[in-house]
Amino acid sequence: MLRFAAVGIDHGHIFDHVNGLLGEGAEFAGYCPETSVPALMEQFRKTYPDAKPLDRDAIFADQSIDVICTAAIPRDRAGIAIRAMQAGKDVMVDKPGVTTSEQLEEVKGTVERTGRIFSVCFSERLCVPSAVMAGKLVAEGAIGRVVQTLGMGPHRKSLFSRPDWFFTPEAYGGIINDIASHQVDQFLFYTGSEKGEVVASSVGNFGTPQSPAFQDFGEVLLRSSKASGYIRVDWFTPDGLPTWGDGRLTILGTEGYIELRKYIDIAGREGKDHLFLADKSGVRYTDCSEEPLEYFAAFVKDVRDRTETAMPQRHVFEVCRLALDAQAKAAVIASNPQD
Incomplete structure (x- = not known):
């Protein structure tokens, strides 16, 4: 069973990620309670009362966690995603996945080196x-x-x-x-x-x-x-x-x-x-x-099979490039x- 955790709960789109993965039978391993929006964290706790607050470093170190979801402050999303991929985890990121061209190049390089999935959940x-x-x-x-x-x-x-x-x-x-x-x-x-x-x-x-x-x-x-x-x-x-x-x-x-x-x-x-x-x-x-x-079921399949059915990686990078440009x-x- 796929296990996932949430790191970066600063935007309400994190609920889309969690609900979508739970709906596909994934296990919610826990979340990092650090946030810039306390009211959002309070809503998150009430929505998922059984989810465990966990230390951020412990989440990245836990090899049983397959996926990191993040809706952090936009400037921080690339850094969280890079750290997650370097730890052997696939990533589901809220838009925008990056805020600078330098971040985009760093993410591209990390995907190439690690073979991990960097997927931006374009919720609209x-x-x-x-x-x-x-x-x-x-x-x-x-x-x-x-x-x-x-x-x-x-x-x-x-x-x-x-x-x-x-x-x-x-x-x-x-x-x-x-x-x-x-x-x-x-x-x-x-x-x-x-x-x-x-x-x-x-x-x-x-x-x-x-x-x-x-x-x-x-x-x-x-x-x-x-x-x-x-x-x-x-x-x-x-x-x-x-x-x-x-x-x-x-x-x-x-x-x-x-x-x-x-x-x-x-x-x-x-x-x-x-x-x-x-x-x-x-x-x-x-x-x-x-x-x-269809996205979440396809994403779970991609994590399992190492495929790109939910969203081709080149599509993610091209959206990011065009938006930045x-x-x-x-x-x-x-x-x-x-x-």
């Missing part, structure tokens, strides 16, 4: 049933050849619940590298592109004057030999919306298009995971809320919200 595709269904439809040719993806990732700031590192670009990696890595992953996946390039990108601080270095808006234009992609991410979800963000994805094909309303159908149907498909036969709607997730090249279009 891998943990969203409608996104899983969209992948199946695209693979079946339901909309023909994919021409473009248009991904939007709005988020609510929730300022009073955020730790200090949330407002420091060096810590979270910038809005494009942090949030838009989701949409970069989706662009490569749905267009079937192994590589891409950044055509243009921009960032800004339009509405957070108390934190001048913070970025609350970002956009990216991507291109590959197969398709193009546009991404918009922001921290402007209004308080009146009954969810943290109206995340959407449109996949344009030569014979139709798919739109996902992942978390809410605003002023429409109840619930999440709404998929709309338009083609020559008409328009149809699918409630994808019961569509099973877009962040580094971004033009600043608003830097003083008080102007």
